[in-house]
Amino acid sequence: MKFLLFPFSLLYGLGTFVRNQLYDWGVFSSTKFSLPIISVGNLSTGGTGKTPVVVYLANLLKDRAKLASLSRGYGRKSKGFLVANYSSTAIELGDEPLLFFNRFKTKMLVCVCEDRVLGVQKILERFKPSLILLDDAFQHRAISSSFSILLTPFKAPYFQDSLLPYGNLREAKSSAKRASVIVVTKCPTDLSEEQKQEYVKKINPTQNQKVFFSSILYSNQIYGKFGTLQTHEIKDYHVLCVSGIAHSKDFERFIKEKALSFTEKSFPDHYNYTTQDIETILSEFKLLPSPKIILTTEKDYMRLNEYKSLDDKLYFLPIDLDIQPKEEFDSLILSQVP
Structure with missing residues (x-):
C-alpha cells in the first residue's frame, strides 16, 4: 500500500523544489555572517550519524578556534535561545546539545535556538566566537554556510531513497550538489579502496566535491x-x-x-x-x-x-569516529579556521 503515498511525494517534491529555486534566485534571502560557519546535515530523516561527526569536528577545532555550536534542540520542551551550562538538562536543551556540553564543557560554547539566524546573531553579540558549528542545518538555507558537510549512511544512501512520505528524503537527491563535501557514515571497517571507488561513482559528486568514508569507533x-x-x-x-x-x-x-x-x-x-x-x-x-x-x-x-x-x-x-582519508578531511576543516 506504500505506493499510495507516491503522489504526495510528488507534491512534497514540488514544494521543496520551488523553495530551493526561490533561494537560488535570491527571492528568499540567505544571511551571510562575517565568521566561518560549518554546517552538518543530511537529505534524509534521522539516523545518519550527525552527532559523532559534530563531536569529531569539535575535537579537531576546540584548541584551534574560539568555538561555538548551534542546534535547534530537537525534542526540548523550552523555546528560544539558550546557552548550555552545568545545570542544563536534556528537557531544556535536547539530548544532543547536552551531550556536546558534557563532552567539551568550556572548550565549546553550546547553544540552541529554533531560529538559526537569530541564534547566530545572539552568539555573535554575546560571545564573539571565531567559528560556529551548525548542527542539522543542510535544509536551513536562511543561513549561508561557508562550508557544508552532507552525511549519508552507507547502508541507506540518499541516492537509493525517495522523497517523503514515500521515502525518507527531505528534499531531492540533486540538492546534494550544494554540499562542500559528502561523508558516507556508518561504513564497515574493512571497506576496501575498490569498494569506496564504486560507491563514489554511485554518488556522482560534482567536480569540486570530495567524498569521505567514516566508521563508528566504540570506546574501550x-x-x-x-x-x-x-x-x-x-x-x-x-x-x-x-x-x-x-x-x-x-x-x-x-x-x-x-x-x-x-x-x-x-x-x-x-x-x-x-x-x-x-x-x-x-x-x-x-x-x-x-x-x-x-x-x-x-x-x-x-x-x-x-x-x-x-x-x-x-x-x-561512548562512540567516536574514524574518517578516511583523515589528513585530507582534517585539512579541509582546518582551512576554515580564521
Whole structure:
C-alpha cells in the first residue's frame, strides 16, 4: 500500500523544489555572517550519524578556534535561545546539545535556538566566537554556510531513497550538489579502496566535491555515575540494553556480541523517558540474574541520567569516529579556521 503515498511525494517534491529555486534566485534571502560557519546535515530523516561527526569536528577545532555550536534542540520542551551550562538538562536543551556540553564543557560554547539566524546573531553579540558549528542545518538555507558537510549512511544512501512520505528524503537527491563535501557514515571497517571507488561513482559528486568514508569507533570503556568498566568486561554481566535512537541495531549488535546475556528495550529516537518508562525498565532489570547492568547510548544517557533510581545501575558506551582519508578531511576543516 506504500505506493499510495507516491503522489504526495510528488507534491512534497514540488514544494521543496520551488523553495530551493526561490533561494537560488535570491527571492528568499540567505544571511551571510562575517565568521566561518560549518554546517552538518543530511537529505534524509534521522539516523545518519550527525552527532559523532559534530563531536569529531569539535575535537579537531576546540584548541584551534574560539568555538561555538548551534542546534535547534530537537525534542526540548523550552523555546528560544539558550546557552548550555552545568545545570542544563536534556528537557531544556535536547539530548544532543547536552551531550556536546558534557563532552567539551568550556572548550565549546553550546547553544540552541529554533531560529538559526537569530541564534547566530545572539552568539555573535554575546560571545564573539571565531567559528560556529551548525548542527542539522543542510535544509536551513536562511543561513549561508561557508562550508557544508552532507552525511549519508552507507547502508541507506540518499541516492537509493525517495522523497517523503514515500521515502525518507527531505528534499531531492540533486540538492546534494550544494554540499562542500559528502561523508558516507556508518561504513564497515574493512571497506576496501575498490569498494569506496564504486560507491563514489554511485554518488556522482560534482567536480569540486570530495567524498569521505567514516566508521563508528566504540570506546574501550563504559561510564556510569559512580565509575567505569572496561568494554571487554561486559562479558561478565547480564545486560539490559536501553536505546532511544534511530537505527539502533548496530549498537545493540555490538553489545549483544559482548554481553553474558542480552535483553533489549527500544524506544523512538530522541525519546523523552517518563517515570512509567523507568519503572518498566527497572522491572525488566529485576528479572535479570546478577551480576547485571543497564547499558545505553551516550545520547540516551543525557535523559536517563536524570532518574536517581538508575544511578548505580546505568552505564553508557561512548562512540567516536574514524574518517578516511583523515589528513585530507582534517585539512579541509582546518582551512576554515580564521
